[in-house]
Amino acid sequence: MWNPVVVLDNGGGLIKAGLGGERDPTAVLPNCLLRPLSSKKWLVPPSTTTSSSHDDSFDFTSAAVRRPLDRGYLINPDLQRDIWAHLFSSHLHITPSQSSLLLTEPLFALPSIQRATDELVFEDFNFKSLYVADSPALAHLYEASRRTHVGSRAAQCSLVVDCGFSFTHAAPVFQNFTLNYAVKRIDLGGKALTNYLKELVSYRSVNVMDETFLMDDVKEKLCAVSLDVARDLHMARTSGKNNLLRCTYVLPDGVTHTKGYVKDPDQARRYLSVTDVDGDPPAEFGSKEGMDHFEITEKPEDRKRVDLSKNEFELTNERFLVPDMLFRPLDLGMNQAGLAECIVRAVNSCHPHLHPVLYESIILTGGSTLFPRFADRLEKELRPLVPDDYQVKITTQEDPILGVWRGGSLLVSSPEFEAMCVTKSEYEELGSARCRRRFFH
Numbered sequence: 001m002w003n004p005v006v007v008l009d010n011g012g013g014l015i016k017a018g019l020g021g022e023r024d025p026t027a028v029l030p031n032c033l034l035r036p037l038s039s040k041k042w043l044v045p046p047s048t049t050t051s052s053s054h055d056d057s058f059d060f061t062s063a064a065v066r067r068p069l070d071r072g073y074l075i076n077p078d079l080q081r082d083i084w085a086h087l088f089s090s091h092l093h094i095t096p097s098q099s100s101l102l103l104t105e106p107l108f109a110l111p112s113i114q115r116a117t118d119e120l121v122f123e124d125f126n127f128k129s130l131y132v133a134d135s136p137a138l139a140h141l142y143e144a145s146r147r148t149h150v151g152s153r154a155a156q157c158s159l160v161v162d163c164g165f166s167f168t169h170a171a172p173v174f175q176n177f178t179l180n181y182a183v184k185r186i187d188l189g190g191k192a193l194t195n196y197l198k199e200l201v202s203y204r205s206v207n208v209m210d211e212t213f214l215m216d217d218v219k220e221k222l223c224a225v226s227l228d229v230a231r232d233l234h235m236a237r238t239s240g241k242n243n244l245l246r247c248t249y250v251l252p253d254g255v256t257h258t259k260g261y262v263k264d265p266d267q268a269r270r271y272l273s274v275t276d277v278d279g280d281p282p283a284e285f286g287s288k289e290g291m292d293h294f295e296i297t298e299k300p301e302d303r304k305r306v307d308l309s310k311n312e313f314e315l316t317n318e319r320f321l322v323p324d325m326l327f328r329p330l331d332l333g334m335n336q337a338g339l340a341e342c343i344v345r346a347v348n349s350c351h352p353h354l355h356p357v358l359y360e361s362i363i364l365t366g367g368s369t370l371f372p373r374f375a376d377r378l379e380k381e382l383r384p385l386v387p388d389d390y391q392v393k394i395t396t397q398e399d400p401i402l403g404v405w406r407g408g409s410l411l412v413s414s415p416e417f418e419a420m421c422v423t424k425s426e427y428e429e430l431g432s433a434r435c436r437r438r439f440f441h
Contacts, residue, residue, distance in 0.1 A: 003128060005100045005417070006092060007408040009135070010080075012069040013165030013190055013367065016405040017087055019094075020102065020412025025405050027091035030213075031083060035064040042066065044086045059258045060213040071187075072106040072166035077116045081124050088125070096125040100421060102408050105132050107169060107183055111433065118432040122424050129421035131411075132439045136160035136171035136178045138407030139365040139397065144176075145410055146398075157354060158361040159347060161339070161378075162404075163368035165190045168326065168339065170346040172358055182349035184342045188325055188334070190368050194219055196332070197322045205313035206251070214260050218249050218315070219322060221262055224272055224372040226320035227380065232274075236317035244270045245319055251311040263312060271319060272372050323371045327381060340381035360391040365403045369396055 005020035011031060018025035027047040035042050036059050046058050068080035088094055101121055105114070114132075121130050139160045160178075162169045168186040172179045198215045201208050208215055226232045236245050248263035262268050329336045337345065347358045364375060375394045386392055397403035411417060422435040 003098060003100060004094055005102060005412045006088075006094060006096075006127075007102045007405060007412055008084075009104045009138075009405040009408060010069075011104075011165055012067070012072050014401065015083070015087065016402060017092060018405065018409070019092070020409050022409055023406065024402065027087060028401070029087070029091075031069060031080075032065050032067045033079065033083065034060070035066075036060070037062050044083060047091055059252075059254065061252055061254060061258065062210045063213065065212055069166070072164070072189075073109060074113050074116055077120050081120055084120075084125065096127050099127060100129040100131075100418075101127045102131045102133060102412055102417075104135055104138065104404060104408065106166075107134050107136075107171065107178065107180065107185075111436075114436055115432045118427060118435070122427045127424065129418075129423045130427075131417065131421045132436070133408060133411065134171075134178050135162050135164070135365070135404045136169065136173050136183075137176055138404045138411065139363055140173040140407070141176055142403055142407035142410055143363050143395065143397065157357045158363050159343065159358040160363045160365060161343065161369070163189065163326065163364070163366035165367070168342070168366075168368070170339075170343045172346055172350050172354070174354070179350060182346050184337075184346040184349070186326070186329065186336055186339065186342055188329060188336075189366075190216075190219075193223075193322050193325060193368065196325060197223070197318060200318045200321070201313060201315070204318075208313075214251070217260055220370070222247055222249065222268055222315055223319050223322050225323045225327075225374045225377045227274075227373055227377055229320065229324060232320050233317060235274075243316060244274060245316045246314055247271075247319070248312050248314050251313070253311055323368075323374070326368065327377065338381070339378060340385055343378075343382060344385045356390045359386055360393040362392070362394045364394060364396045365400045367401050369400045 007018055007020050007025070009016040009025075013031060015027070015029055015031045016025045017027050029047040030045045032045065033042040034045055038059060045060075066076075066079060068074060068076040068083065074080060088096060103117070103121065105117065109117075117132075118130070121127050139162065140158045143158065144156070157172070157174050160169075160171045160173055162171065166189045168188055169183055170185075171183045194212065194215050197219050198208050198211070201215070201218075232245065235243065238244075247268035249260055250263050251260050252258050325332060327338045327340065329338060343362070347355055350358065362378075364378075369375075375396050379392055379394050382392055382394075399406075420438070422438055427435050
């Protein structure tokens with residue numbers, strides 16, 4: 001009898017869940033419980049990939065949020081159990097006691113957290129067997145399966161840059177095993193970027209400190225990585241219609257629309273056309289003197305008038321200052337290296353023979369790598385730090401949010417997978433700590 005294998009990429013921000021062997025997960029939903037203003041109950045948010053009767057009417061405005069993971073690690077198993085129970089019954093339609101589970105877990109999880117996870121899997125849900133994997137290894141596996149045209153060295157070895165919800169890892173992977181001793185981490189991820197954007201908008205425009213999901217949407221639709229921060233800061237000071245950075249986001253009013261939206265998408269896209277990396281202003285401005293000229297000759301009717309009846313706010317330099325945190329944490333007072341230096345430190349922790357292979361096989365995964373121009377900025381910062389005789393090649397995954405899940409689905413399809421798992425009977429006989437040794441964590 002065929003036993004289904006559930007692949008569960010249990011992220012701090014999103015859960016990606018589905019059956020092994022499929023290309024895409026069945027459900028992608030926030031890993032949290034929400035209590036909207038209109039409800040007295042805590043609810044599981046709707047999935048973004050499966051149809052649900054309340055998808056369109058679900059109002060995220062000012063909803064209270066409870067998350068089972070904090071800084072990437074499981075701190076509330078009871079809350080996680082409730083979310084998984086809803087996921088298995090309403091979206092995957094599986095019986096855990098008749099299924100196996102592949103579960104992702106953050107690097108360097110404490111033994112107490114690992115034990116709580118195993119209890120959740122085997123004692124609360126009674127899964128038949130379990131395999132625990134880490135995100136970098138699965139991202140590498142999926143990319144290696146697609147690299148039929150590259151040499152064997154690059155297919156066996158890569159440096160995975162995982163910019164997730166809670167933190168960012170630069171993790172060397174060799175033959176599908178993450179080299180834990182060389183992994184470097186930045187305590188910044190999508191959650192910190194959203195919080196920073198909330199602070200900037202609340203200070204300058206309107207209080208959005210309680211609008212987590214709304215500001216996630218603003219970040220994803222309007223933020224982009226700057227290739228020249230000094231130039232773009234100069235652009236942001238330009239007034240009126242000549243400011244390529246300025247765009248407007250309309251807040252939900254709870255009546256005509258329950259979700260926010262970009263007021264003028266074409267206006268918002270103008271900044272993304274700025275691709276010069278030599279410090280010169282875009283062609284529309286002619287010269288930096290011309291940019292200053294715009295500030296002087298601006299007509300009064302071009303200036304934005306504040307209309308208190310409109311529920312909207314403008315963004316300018318926030319659009320690139322927020323993603324810039326990943327490259328310049330020190331500017332915010334965080335005593336941590338930026339992403340490029342973090343990658344160099346990870347590579348230098350490996351054997352010298354691996355250095356050229358790692359630099360020419362950098363894989364970007366995680367939602368924060370979706371910012372426009374992310375790979376271009378990383379390469380620009382990385383190139384001066386890397387020896388001249390090494391190539392730097394950066395690959396962004398086809399879908400950075402689903403790449404890890406697809407790697408898990410691929411692993412489940414391999415004939416060796418069943419032997420890699422820990423069964424429920426082994427867990428009951430040996431306990432969590434001894435079973436965990438099988439996963440080489």
